[in-house]
Amino acid sequence: MSITSYNGSALIAMVGKNCFAIASDRRLGVQFQTIATDFQRIFEIHETLYVGLSGLATDVQTMYQRLKFRHKLYNLREERNMRPETFASLVSAMLYEKRFGPYFCEPIIAGLNEDGTPFICTTDLIGAKQLSKDFVVSGTASESLYGACESMYKPNLEPEELFETISQALLSSVDRDCISGWGGIVHVVSADQVITRTLKGRMD
């Protein structure tokens, strides 16, 4: 039993027209036993920057705490919020520091650049960055998520359409993975607003 599939997780981020969406499932399990159905995997770093973390739940929480700490310090020193690309490099560097004893989590970084264009990227557990123009996925259901996103994604979707697309992709994929699911949560972020919705799918 792999350590990265101990708790189960599923994450997607998608790029839309001057907006992005980031979504995750809500299950926290210990192998096949479900422990919680409201586990938070997506965290706000600042208004237009979100990070989602898949993998081992303890590392998800620790990485978030460390990232929040680093961004707060950056904010105090620079007197501004971090840009998404910079944040992605920070995540990558922090993960590589632990190259020979890594955090078992695979983050997804999603944010809006200063000019309003969306930015998404993912890294592996030791910090190899993977930028993408369309979508990134992470978690135990990643193969299913790749297939669903590849079929359903279209470029330049408006926020409402993007919400529909990412929700359908997430729910269809977690339904084929027994250790992720129990609903979903989706954040659709544009320059002026964030809409957060929870999804009700197969609650198993």
Add this chain to the structure above:
Amino acid sequence: MSMMFAPRLTEAAAPTTHAAPTWSPYDNNGGTCVAIAGEDYCVIAADTRMSTGFSILTRNYSKIHQITDKSVLASSGFQADIRALQKNLDARHQIYQHQHSKQMSCPAMAQLLSNTLYYKRFFPYYAFNVLGGLDSEGRGCVYTYDAVGSYERSGYSSQGTGMQLIMPVLDNQLKSASPLVLPLRQSTTPLSEVEAVDLVKDTFASAAERDIYTGDGVEIVIVNRDGIRHELMDLKRD
């Protein structure tokens, strides 16, 4: 203090450890198969790439085999085993035809395939099969198998290296009722034949993007009351 557990096996009686095997009788030639059952048709499709390891052996290899006028078998996995399996089924079907003066129905062929696979339960055919065709009432049927013959009739299925990529998309678009739910409901999709073929083409195009073993081309076979029709679509060759 004496232990309460069963006495430890002596060295002589202890099972011998096997060295890591250097040669495997199996190989995976990759590829993906899909089938969708409609009201009066069945679509069976498979990509045409045959690979071994990270190399491509050929770009146009057919994974689809027509066994009867109404049953078509698509298999991914180890193609040598699949060839042997196809020959086996053909021979058995020929005998059936001699004995019963008629062709086997698709549900009968489904059972035969299951039995044939389980016959080699302890040295299996490395074959991941999808059987498609028309049942005795002319309705589309799809049967999906594991390597040792466990099977189920369903409205659609996919097998092979691209299975995990394709299945969620088929679930989303087709969502047929489970055969285990009572009262038993029709598992065929209400989609038209043309829509089903388009769906198959879309899913293969998506699978070819992310699965390295799927690509080159898709062979699509459509079985309906007028007979059997073939279509071929190109896929990315990378």
